[in-house]
Amino acid sequence: MTDLSTEVAALPDKSLLVMDDDAPLRTRLGRALEQRGFEPTLVGSVSEAITAVKSSPPAFAVLDMRLDDGNGLRVVEAVRDARPDARIIMLTGYGNIATAVQAVKAGAVDYLSKPADADDVVRALLARGDAPPPPPDNPMSADRVRWEHIQRVYELCNHNVSETARRLNMHRRTLQRILAKRAPR
Structure with a gap:
């Protein structure tokens, strides 16, 4: 965690949008990312996320794919429009190739299946270039x-x-x- 926290501390903008309709997961992930140095804004719906993006476009975003009031891809587009350099990660409980392709085409830099480890999320957010982040240390069986x-x-x-x-x-x-x-x- 210390190496990742050091990398996050060196960032000029640590603003992070976390969108998930699962409140306990959203809170845990938000706390874990805050402990690693990010400045998270937590939202539970697509409409809340779009409002947050309009008021203060984040440098980073961790978004759920499917929510009660819509699809996370709408938020990806809103973040891309407001801040083209933002790094966006999609999280989903529906891990499949088609949705991963959709997320990347919309502008997400990576796609992780839930439950994702906070360190894996940070690695994906900090990965640069075309090189994908390294595989997780302890992947699910x-x-x-x-x-x-x-x-x-x-x-x-x-x-x-x-x-x-x-x-x-x-x-x-x-x-x-x-x-x-x-x-x-």
Whole structure:
């Protein structure tokens, strides 16, 4: 953390917009990034984010892809219009190639799946040039990624096991067994 904090301390503008509709995640990430030297503004919706960008365009942004009131790509465009040199990272619980391509085309410099470690976010924000940031030190296991995806779809289906199983193309009983287990490491 000290190397990253030193790099952040050397920045002329440490303003950072953090947008996520998950309040506990937003607060934890905001605190962690503040401890590393950024000056975060925390918002929970697309409309709040656009208002914040208009009043004070940030040098950095960490944005959720999907929110209740819209898509994070709208905020990427607003940040790009207000401050073309801003470094934008997209976070999402829906890690897939199509949305990653959309985010990068819109102007994001990187795309990370939730839950993202604060150090990984800082590395992505500070990465320069075309070189991607180094891979995370402790990436999630494939089992954990699968479990996170199933949990997210289950939430989106309002905890309806049958609908979740249908959308995941999975047998209902198999899904019930997975949901009954603890999260893998």
